[in-house]
Amino acid sequence: MTPLNEAVIRVDGVSRWYGNVVAVSEVTFDIMPGITGLLGPNGAGKTTLLRMMTGLAATSRGSVTVFGEPVRDNPSLYRRIGVMSEHETVYEFMNGRDFVRMMARLKGVSDLETAVDRAIALVDLADAQDRAMETYSRGMRQRMRLAATLVHDPEILILDEPLNGADPRQRVHFKRLLQQLASGGRTIVLSSHILEEVEQLADTVLLIVNGKLAAAGGFRAIRAALNKRPYHVRVLCDSPRRLAAAVLGLESVDAVHVDPDGALVVLSRNVLDLQIELPKLAQLSEIRLRRIEPLDDSLESVFGYLVEQ
Amino acid sequence: MGPVYRLTLRQLAGRWRLSIMTVLAALPVIVAVVMLRSDTAPSVMQFEQSILSAMLAGSIAPLVVLAIAAAAFGNEVEDRTLANLTLTPISRWKIAVPKLLATITIAAPFIAVSAFFTSYVAFVGDIRATLAVTVSAIVGVVLYASAFVWLGLVSTQAIGVGLLYIVLWEGFFSGFVSGVRLLSIRHYAIGLMHGIDPRRFVDVPHLTLTPAIVMTVLVAGGVLLMSIRRLRRMDVP
Numbered sequence: 168m169t170p171l172n173e174a175v176i177r178v179d180g181v182s183r184w185y186g187n188v189v190a191v192s193e194v195t196f197d198i199m200p201g202i203t204g205l206l207g208p209n210g211a212g213k214t215t216l217l218r219m220m221t222g223l224a225a226t227s228r229g230s231v232t233v234f235g236e237p238v239r240d241n242p243s244l245y246r247r248i249g250v251m252s253e254h255e256t257v258y259e260f261m262n263g264r265d266f267v268r269m270m271a272r273l274k275g276v277s278d279l280e281t282a283v284d285r286a287i288a289l290v291d292l293a294d295a296q297d298r299a300m301e302t303y304s305r306g307m308r309q310r311m312r313l314a315a316t317l318v319h320d321p322e323i324l325i326l327d328e329p330l331n332g333a334d335p336r337q338r339v340h341f342k343r344l345l346q347q348l349a350s351g352g353r354t355i356v357l358s359s360h361i362l363e364e365v366e367q368l369a370d371t372v373l374l375i376v377n378g379k380l381a382a383a384g385g386f387r388a389i390r391a392a393l394n395k396r397p398y399h400v401r402v403l404c405d406s407p408r409r410l411a412a413a414v415l416g417l418e419s420v421d422a423v424h425v426d427p428d429g430a431l432v433v434l435s436r437n438v439l440d441l442q443i444e445l446p447k448l449a450q451l452s453e454i455r456l457r458r459i460e461p462l463d464d465s466l467e468s469v470f471g472y473l474v475e476q
Numbered sequence: 477m478g479p480v481y482r483l484t485l486r487q488l489a490g491r492w493r494l495s496i497m498t499v500l501a502a503l504p505v506i507v508a509v510v511m512l513r514s515d516t517a518p519s520v521m522q523f524e525q526s527i528l529s530a531m532l533a534g535s536i537a538p539l540v541v542l543a544i545a546a547a548a549f550g551n552e553v554e555d556r557t558l559a560n561l562t563l564t565p566i567s568r569w570k571i572a573v574p575k576l577l578a579t580i581t582i583a584a585p586f587i588a589v590s591a592f593f594t595s596y597v598a599f600v601g602d603i604r605a606t607l608a609v610t611v612s613a614i615v616g617v618v619l620y621a622s623a624f625v626w627l628g629l630v631s632t633q634a635i636g637v638g639l640l641y642i643v644l645w646e647g648f649f650s651g652f653v654s655g656v657r658l659l660s661i662r663h664y665a666i667g668l669m670h671g672i673d674p675r676r677f678v679d680v681p682h683l684t685l686t687p688a689i690v691m692t693v694l695v696a697g698g699v700l701l702m703s704i705r706r707l708r709r710m711d712v713p
Contacts, residue, residue: 223562254556258557273480273561275565
């Protein structure tokens, strides 16, 4: 395994465009051992970036190296890399075990049946391994594809939206498995458009928005940046104008207004503080709160804010 | 190479595809039997031009091979399973060559059997003429397979482009413009047939054996190299 302080994957000034459309623009980062989350809204360029990192797609500019070697047109590197794309790339006429066995053969695994047994056990699909893959649920296909990705025991795992289609139980199992693999010194890169998914798994986060690297680092730093952004919070209560007057005294509140439908909308730059103070104020003013909801908590608005920063 | 070869065989051996190929392969035999039973049986020259050259080498063989070869890579590009192969530590030629071999394995028996029975019936058991037709038909399958496997890698409309090629190039231009013969798979096959049995096939203008062999080797090898190069440079979906 690679030393923890050494870059395993190096993405250097990488851009990719299709005609006039720029999918990825001047992205540079290093990936170290551990779990790195590639986070961004749909269409941000995560998949294009991952495809360049795996050598499936060429860069228009810049370079991607893995273990110091160019990844493109370098098949021998795939002895050390396991890649799972977001698409359901299975052969429906095969059963699960045959699929994993074929992938093991293609990857040059020597102790074939032992490796296949181990990989299928890791994804907890031993009971279904002899069933045709056309009968599998989406989550089962994902897991069998993960087994095929793991069968040659790669040092690097690159997973594009790996939790798509998984039910809650499978998600828990999957997360445990990835954490277990990462604790063994592997480098795992996974992409997701779901903030919480990455938060629970990744040590490092790369935030991709509009094809650019918007932020990189530990999840806490990014979370802190997120908590400082202005939030619109809609409050339903029995006396919105009195509550408006009261919340204006809070340091964390920048502005308030009352909607035509009688709801109070609060603009705050410290939403954590607001969460604590608002119920206290309502209690003191004897105002009954009926509902509190964030208005702009979509991922796009979060990412948009970070890009502006 | 074994896993890719076996995988491709399973992918290509679909029931509908094999059914269409069986019907197509049976056509020349049926037409030959009907022609020979009619009151005005054709001469060898007429038979060669209409059945062996135009029908078998210029239409049936390329159509059968197109149905198989275009799917060898085309289907994997479409359903994105090609990445399963390219993300493994095997050289690109170890993907392209087994794909081509699997295509030939499936298509060649149909065309070989069709060519054998068509010529056996037409030449009343003349083994040398029958062998000449069968061998040249198999060589035609190899050449068409090389071309259409490559086509499946470079175009998402491989079937449409392949049909245009068969109709316009092999069917139309190569029949009327003599210089085009040097760039026509159909005429390489016919040239080989003449070379193997010159006593039976004498009257029809054709490529001589040497250029037919040279062009066969050049085209088969060249197109295979183009497929390997394409696999190395393409963005795999």
